[in-house]
Amino acid sequence: MSFSIIATGSALPKKVVTNDDLAQFLDTSDEWIVTRTGIKTRHVATDETTSSLAVEAAKNALDMAHLSPSDLDLIICTTVTHDYITPSLACVVQGELGANCPALDINAACSGFLYALDVADGYFARGRVEKVLVVSSELLTRITDWRDRATAVLFGDGAGAVVLGRGDALRSIKIGAKGNPDPLYSPNVGGISPWRADKTEPECFLHMNGQEVFKFAVSTVSADLIDVAQEAGIDVSSLDHAVLHQANLRILDAAARKCGLAPEKMEVIIDETGNMSSACIPIALDRLVRSGRLHSGEWVALAGFGGGYTSGAACFKWD
Ligand code: UT7
Numbered sequence: 078m079s080f081s082i083i084a085t086g087s088a089l090p091k092k093v094v095t096n097d098d099l100a101q102f103l104d105t106s107d108e109w110i111v112t113r114t115g116i117k118t119r120h121v122a123t124d125e126t127t128s129s130l131a132v133e134a135a136k137n138a139l140d141m142a143h144l145s146p147s148d149l150d151l152i153i154c155t156t157v158t159h160d161y162i163t164p165s166l167a168c169v170v171q172g173e174l175g176a177n178c179p180a181l182d183i184n185a186a187c188s189g190f191l192y193a194l195d196v197a198d199g200y201f202a203r204g205r206v207e208k209v210l211v212v213s214s215e216l217l218t219r220i221t222d223w224r225d226r227a228t229a230v231l232f233g234d235g236a237g238a239v240v241l242g243r244g245d246a247l248r249s250i251k252i253g254a255k256g257n258p259d260p261l262y263s264p265n266v267g268g269i270s271p272w273r274a275d276k277t278e279p280e281c282f283l284h285m286n287g288q289e290v291f292k293f294a295v296s297t298v299s300a301d302l303i304d305v306a307q308e309a310g311i312d313v314s315s316l317d318h319a320v321l322h323q324a325n326l327r328i329l330d331a332a333a334r335k336c337g338l339a340p341e342k343m344e345v346i347i348d349e350t351g352n353m354s355s356a357c358i359p360i361a362l363d364r365l366v367r368s369g370r371l372h373s374g375e376w377v378a379l380a381g382f383g384g385g386y387t388s389g390a391a392c393f394k395w396d
Contacts, residue, residue, distance in 0.1 A: 078201075078243065078244065078245045079198050079201045079202060079243075079244075079245065079247045080197060080198065080201045080209070080241040080242060080243060080244055080246070080247055081241070081242055081243075081244025081245065081246035081247070081393075081396050082239045082240070082241060082246060082362075082393065082395075083142050083240050083241065083242040083244070084138045084139070084140075084141035084142035084144075084239065084240040085137075085138055085141065085237070085238065085239050085240075085359065085362055085363040085366045085367070086133075086134045086135065086136065086137025086138030086139070086140070086141060086237070086238040086239075086363055087134050087137065087235065087236060087237045087238065087356075087359065087360040087363040087364070088130045088131075088133035088134040088137065088235065088236045089120040089130075089234070089235045089236075089350070089360075090120045090121055090122040090123065090125045090130070090234050090235070091120075091123070091125075092120065092121045092122070092123050093118050093119070093120055093121075094118065094119055094120075094121045094233075095107070095117070095118050096110045096111065096116070096117060096118070096230070099229065099230055102223075103223075103226040103229060103230070104226055105226045105230055110230045113325075113327070114230070114231060114325050114326060114327070114347070115325065115326025115327070115329075115345070115347050115348055116230065116231065116326075116347055116348060116351045116352075117348045117349065118348075118349055118350075118351075119232065119233030119234075119349075119350055119351030120233050120234055120235055120350060120351075121218050121233060121234055122216050122218060122219075122234045125216075125234065126160050126216065127156055127158055127159050127160050127166060127214045127215065127216045127219075127236075128159075128160050128166060128169045128170065128173065128214070130214050130216075130234065130235060130236035131154060131156075131166055131169075131170050131212045131214035131236045131238070132169075132170055132173045132174065133236065134212055134214065134236035134237055134238040134359075134363075135170055135174060135210055135212050135238045136174070137238065137363075138210065138212075138238040138239060138240050138363075139174075139210070139240060141240075142208075142240040142242075144208060144240060146171075146174040146175050146176035146177075147175075147176065147177065148207075148208050149174075149176045149178045149208050149209070149210050150178050150179075150200075150205070150206035150207055150208055150209060151178050151179055151180070151181075151197070151200055151205075151206050151209045151210070152167045152170055152171050152174075152176060152178060152179070152180040152181075152209070152210045152211075152212070153167060153180075153181055153182075153183060153193040153196060153197060153209065153210070153211045153212075154166040154167040154170055154180070154181075154182050154183070154193075154211075154212045154213070154214065155182065155183045155184070155185065155189025155190055155192065155193050155211075155212075155213040155214075155355040156182065156184070156189070156213065156214050156215055156354075156355065157184055157186055157189075157215065157220075157263070157354055157355070157384070158215050158216045158217060158219050158220055158354070159182070162265075165180065165181060165182035166182050166212075166214060167180035167181050167182050167212075168180050170210075170212055176210075183196065185252075185254075185355070185383075185385065185387045185389070186261070186354060186355065186383040186384035186385050186387055187322045187324065187352075187354045187355055187357070187381050187382060187383025187384065187387070188252065188322070188355070188381035188382060188383050188385070188387035188388050188389040189213055189354070189355030189381070189387075190211065190213045190237070190355050190356075190358045190359055190379070190381060190389075191250070191252055191358070191379060191380070191381045191388075191389025191390060191391060192252050192387070192389055193211045193213070194211065194241075194247075194250060194379075194389075194391055195250050195251075195252045195389065195391075197209045197211060197241055198247065198250055201241070201243060207242065207243055208240060208241070208242055209240070209241040210238065210239075210240055210241075211238065211239050211241065211359070212236060212237070212238040212359075213236065213237050213238075213354075213355040213356045213358070213359050214235075214236035214237075214356055215234060215235065215236070215353050215354040215355060215356045216234045217232035217233060217234060217283075217351075217352065217353060217354055218232060218233065218234050220263045220281055220282055220283050221282065221283060222280070222282035222283065225282075227285075227287065228282075228283055228284075228285055230351075231324075231325075231351060231352050232283070232351050232352050232353070232354075233350050233351030233352065233353050234353060235350060235353040235356045235357075235360050236356050236359075236360070237356050237357075237358065237359025237360035237361075237362065237363055238359060238363075239359055239362070244396060245394075245396075246393045246394055246395060246396045247391060247392075247393055248308070248309035248310070248392050248393060248394055249304075249305045249306075249308035249309040249391065249392045250305065250389070250390070250391040250392075251301060251304060251305060251308075251389065251390055251391075252387070252388070252389040253297075253301075253387070253388045253389065254385050254386065254387050254388075255293075255385070255386040256385065256386075257385075257386055258384075258385075259286070260285065260286040260289040260290050260293070260384075260386070261283070261284070261285045261286070261290055261383065261384040261385075261386075262283075262284055262384065263281055263282060263283045263284070264279035264280070264281055265279075265281065266278070266279070266281060267279055290324075290383075291325065291327075291328060293382065293386055294322075294324060294325075294328045294332070294382045294383075295328055295331045295332050295335060296335075297382050297386075297388045298321060298322075298328070298332045298380045298381075298382050298388065298390070299331075299332045299335035299336035300336075301380050301382075301388055301389070301390035302316075302319065302332070302336045302338065302378055302380055302390060303336050304390065305378055305380075305390045305391055305392040306376075306378060306392055308392070309376070309392040309394070311376060311392075312337075313336050313337055313338055313378075314337050314338060314339070315376060316338060316342060316376045316377065316378050316392075317342065317371075317372075317375035317376050317377060318342055318344060318365060318370075318371060318375065318376075318377040318378075319333070319338055319342050319343050319344065319377070319378045319379075319380065320344045320358055320361045320362050320365060320377065320378070320379045320380075321343060321344070321358070321361075321379070321380045321381070322352075322357050322358055322380065322381040322382055322383060323345070323346055323347035323350065323351075323352055323353070323357040323361065324347070324352050324357075324382075324383070325347070325352075326345065326347055326348070329343045329345065329347075330343075344361045344362075344364070344365055345361075346360060346361045346364060354383065355381070355383075357381075358379050358380075358381055362377075362379065365377075371395055372395065373395055373396055374394065374395065374396075375394075375395050376392065376393070376394055376395070377392075377393050377395055378390060378391065378392045378393075379391045379393075
């Protein structure tokens with residue numbers, strides 16, 4: 078026995094930016110963005126921060142679970158866009174909530190939420206925890222190069238959270254990595270060390286080879302869905318819902334076709350939110366739960382892919 082997801086929560090910045098808004102200062106159009114990505118709008122932080130969205134999502138999940146922060150045994154956060162290099166987002170969230178458990182961050186880019194679930198699985202297996210909070214929060218707009226139409230139209234901000242409790246809904250989980258920074262990366266600050274050989278200061282923006290990442294995404298996520306369904310003892314076509322990282326509507330469609338899943342079983346929020354890296358999956362899951370469309374006894378798979386490369390997938394019999 079490992080864990081069940083006993084509650085979900087999410088938070089989005091209040092400002093909504095449309096494709097037409099972007100076309101005011103980028104050489105792009107609503108037609109190009111919708112056709113190539115499925116994105117119509119995205120939420121963009123103004124006064125919100127990675128931490129403030131994380132705390133709001135966490136509080137929503139704790140409310141649904143009817144738990145207080147002191148009930149938590151562990152907090153795991155995932156982000157590539159934290160407000161600080163140190164302390165970790167998890168420590169900031171722990172302090173803001175008033176919890177008193179250990180807290181750690183994971184950076185596995187867009188697969189971060191799946192990596193966090195896999196780490197939590199280990200804590201449950203070792204009997205170290207009863208209740209775990211996982212929060213994925215991203216301000217992708219912080220590292221977006223707003224001069225580059227190839228990437229600026231893709232990203233948005235948001236946070237999603239889940240509370241895990243001892244249970245047996247999780248039936249299978251896998252994570253993977255294929256280390257190769259070139260297709261998708263954002264440099265860190267260079268620093269002002271007098272001994273640093275290269276004195277140029279890199280711009281800390283996302284760079285992406287879209288077509289390479291697209292191919293990796295479709296092949297990896299479809300194979301991962303087949304694997305976790307099989308390990309859970311079902312065929313992928315028997316899944317009731319699939320909640321995938323939201324990078325491109327065409328990736329969701331292609332992955333569904335490739336693994337034999339009916340496309341209408343794919344949760345889609347990208348039209349409204351854009352790509353929010355590790356926050357996409359828990360936000361989409363929260364939407365699914367709160368809409369009342371996810372029923373006890375149904376099969377749901379989660380799957381992520383992204384920079385690293387990293388990937389991860391899990392299969393649940395919802396309870
Ligand atoms: O979350 C991490 C994982 N990320 C992903 O999975 C992203 C995967 N990649 C993708 O989703 C797609 O590759 C993109 C949406 C990024 C790009 O779509 P694409 O169909 O691969 O387009 P492209 O890069 O091949 O560009 C096609 C054309 C180019 O013009 P030419 O060379 O054909 O004249 C681009 O310059 O579209 C042009 N273009 C644009 N035009 C209008 C690129 N961006 C834009 C834009 N507006 N925003």
